[in-house]
Structures are given as C-alpha cells and as structure tokens.
Amino acid sequence: xxxxxxxxxxxxxxxxxxxxxxxxxxxxxxxxxxxxxxxxxxxxxxxxxxxxxxxxxxxxxxxxxxxxxxxxxxxxxxxxxxxxxxxxxxxxxxxxxxxxxxxxxxxxxxxxxxxxxxxxxxxxxxxxxxxxxxxxxxxxxxxxxxxxxxxxxxxxxxxxxxxxxxx
Amino acid sequence: xxxxxxxxxxxxxxxxxxxxxxxxxxxxxxxxxxxxxxxxxxxxxxxxxxxxxxxxxxxxxxxxxxxxxxxxxxxxxxxxxxxxxxxxxxxxxxxxxxxxx
Numbered sequence: 001x002x003x004x005x006x007x008x009x010x011x012x013x014x015x016x017x018x019x020x021x022x023x024x025x026x027x028x029x030x031x032x033x034x035x036x037x038x039x040x041x042x043x044x045x046x047x048x049x050x051x052x053x054x055x056x057x058x059x060x061x062x063x064x065x066x067x068x069x070x071x072x073x074x075x076x077x078x079x080x081x082x083x084x085x086x087x088x089x090x091x092x093x094x095x096x097x098x099x100x101x102x103x104x105x106x107x108x109x110x111x112x113x114x115x116x117x118x119x120x121x122x123x124x125x126x127x128x129x130x131x132x133x134x135x136x137x138x139x140x141x142x143x144x145x146x147x148x149x150x151x152x153x154x155x156x157x158x159x160x161x162x163x164x165x166x167x
Numbered sequence: 168x169x170x171x172x173x174x175x176x177x178x179x180x181x182x183x184x185x186x187x188x189x190x191x192x193x194x195x196x197x198x199x200x201x202x203x204x205x206x207x208x209x210x211x212x213x214x215x216x217x218x219x220x221x222x223x224x225x226x227x228x229x230x231x232x233x234x235x236x237x238x239x240x241x242x243x244x245x246x247x248x249x250x251x252x253x254x255x256x257x258x259x260x261x262x263x264x265x266x267x268x
Contacts, residue, residue, distance in 0.1 A: 004168075005168060008168045008172065009168075012172065012176050015176060015180065016176060016179050016180070019179070019180050019183045019184075019203055020183060022183065022187065022199055022200075022203065023183040023184075023186050023187040023190075023200070023203075028193060028195065028196060031196055031199055032195075032199070035199055035202065035203075038180075038203065038206070039206070042180075042206050042209070042210060045173065045176070045210060046210075046213055048168070049173070049213050049214060049217045050217060050223065051213050051217075051223075051227050051230075053227070054209075054213060054227045054230055054231065057231060057234060058209075058234070061234050061237075061238055062202070062206075062234070062237075065238055065241075066202060066237060066238060066241045069241055069242065069245055070195060070198060070199065070202075070241070070245070072245075073195050073198075073245045073248060073249070074195050076249060076252070077194075077195065077248060077249065077252040077258045091189070091190060092190055094189075095186055095189040095190035096186070096190075098185075098186075098189060099182045099183075099185060099186040099189075102181075102182050102185060103178060103179065103182040106178035106181065106182065107175065107178060110171060110174040110175060110178060111171065115170055115215075115218070115219060116219050116220055117169075117170060117218055117219060118218075118219060118220055119217075119218065122217075122223060123223065123224075126223070126224060126227060129224045130224060130227060130228060130231070133224055133228055134228070138228055141232060145232060145235045145236075148235070148236070148239055149235060149238070149239055151239075152238075152239035152240075152242055152243050153242065155243055155246070156242040156243050156245070156246040157246075159243070159246035159247060159249075159250055160246045160249055160250070
C-alpha cells in the first residue's frame with residue numbers, strides 16, 4: 001500500500017468518524033469542535049484529489065469563518081454559566097431508520113451506476129486556472145456571487161441590529 | 168483510490184447531515200447538519216471532476232461557489248437564530264411556534 005492510499009484512507013476515516021460524532025454527540029460544543037475535524041478531513045481529501053486551491057479555501061472559509069461563526073453563535077445564544085450546552089434530540093429511532101434507508105439508496109446508486117471513468121492529467125497548480133476562469137468563463141456568476149455576499153452581509157447586520165433596538 | 172471511495176464518503180456525510188437536521192432540536196446543531204450536506208456535495212463535485220471526462224477545474228469552481236453560498240447562508244441563518252434567541256430566550260426549533268397560523 002503506497003503512501004497516497006494510506007493518506008486517503010486516513011483522511012476519509014477522520015472525516016467520517018468526526019461527522020458521526022457531529023450527528024450523535026449530545027453535547028453542542030463537542031459537535032462544534034468535531035466539525036473542525038470533519039472540515040479538515042474534507043480539505044485533506046481535496047488535496048488528495050489534486051484540488052490544492054480548494055483545500056486552502058476550505059480551511060480559510062469553513063474552519064476560519066463558518067466554524068468560528070457557529071461557535072460564537074453557540075456561546076451567544078446560551079445563558080452562560082448555568083445552562084447545559086446539550087443538544088436535544090427527538091425521534092432518534094425514526095431518524096436513524098430514515099438515514100439507513102437513504103444511505104442504502106445512495107450506495108446502491110453509487111455502485112450500480114456506470115460512471116464514465118477516465119483519469120485526466122492533473123495540472124500542476126489549480127489556482128491560476130481558477131483565477132483566469134473567474135475573470136473569463138465564469139465572470140457573470142462571480143459578480144452575482146459578490147452581490148449575493150454583499151446582500152447577505154447587509155441582511156445579517158440588519159437582522160441582528162433590529163433585535164437589539166427592540167429591547 | 169477510485170471514484171467510489173469518494174462517493175461513499177460523500178454519501179455518508181450527506182446522510183449524517185440529513186440525520187442531524189431531522190433529529191436535532193437546537194437551531195445551531197441543525198445548521199451544522201446543513202454544513203455537512205454542503206460539504207458532501209462539494210466532495211462529490213471535486214471527485215467527479217477528477218475521475219470523469221470533465222475538466223478538473225470546472226468541478227472545483229462549482230465547489231467554490233457552493234462555499235460562497237454556504238458562508239452567506241451561515242451568516243444570515245445565525246443572525247436569524249440570534250433574533251430568535253432575543254425574542255424567545257431559547258433556540259430550540261420546536262419551541263418557536265409564534266408564527267404558526
């Protein structure tokens with residue numbers, strides 16, 4: 001077994017194990033910190049797939065941005081010193097049955113479908129190609145995404161501020 | 168490793184995300200489930216771009232747009248959760264029934 005296969009297995013195991021902990025732990029902060037390892041494992045899998053720039057974006061945006069936002073959210077929405085940071089779960093049995101059904105369906109689809117496999121030659125680095133693509137082929141979605149981000153930022157500020165004025 | 172390895176990991180992540188969305192009552196744990204689902208979609212895009220006929224860059228650009236959407240979604244959703252907390256002193260989603268008709 002060469003080192004690449006070993007690393008892929010390791011990152012895959014890290015991703016799946018920590019995602020299972022995210023879905024099943026009763027403690028909210030544990031779920032948050034476990035999500036860190038899931039995002040990191042997925043970033044490792046991106047590297048194994050030859051997507052170096054995407055792995056960097058994953059670490060920057062997901063771990064540096066979204067995860068910190070979620071942790072702030074957890075701490076800000078809890079009456080701190082006394083409250084137990086637990087996650088209530090309802091209908092565990094039904095949810096688990098639904099999940100197993102869905103997983104079986106997906107795995108059936110994955111292994112039965114005839115994917116048109118072919119290995120492309122990987123580019124040395126992807127960042128320059130992606131940057132050129134954003135300025136040429138995907139210019140319109142790029143600009144729309146920037147407007148969306150501006151709108152989301154203003155909307156989030158507005159929502160958070162309105163509540164403060166009500167008090 | 169083949170395409171199937173990544174697709175299986177993507178499927179497991181997706182199911183775990185759906186599971187946390189269905190069974191959790193805390194709004195932020197629910198958001199974590201959404202992030203898991205988006206990550207599984209990203210992983211599938213990149214794996215397909217690597218192992219099939221498509222150009223490798225195209226799937227990665229799609230994933231970057233999904234990450235942008237996830238960031239916007241997380242910011243707005245957390246602002247709504249904060250609002251809910253200020254109004255109800257709780258972010259258990261089954262206790263938020265003020266808008267029920």
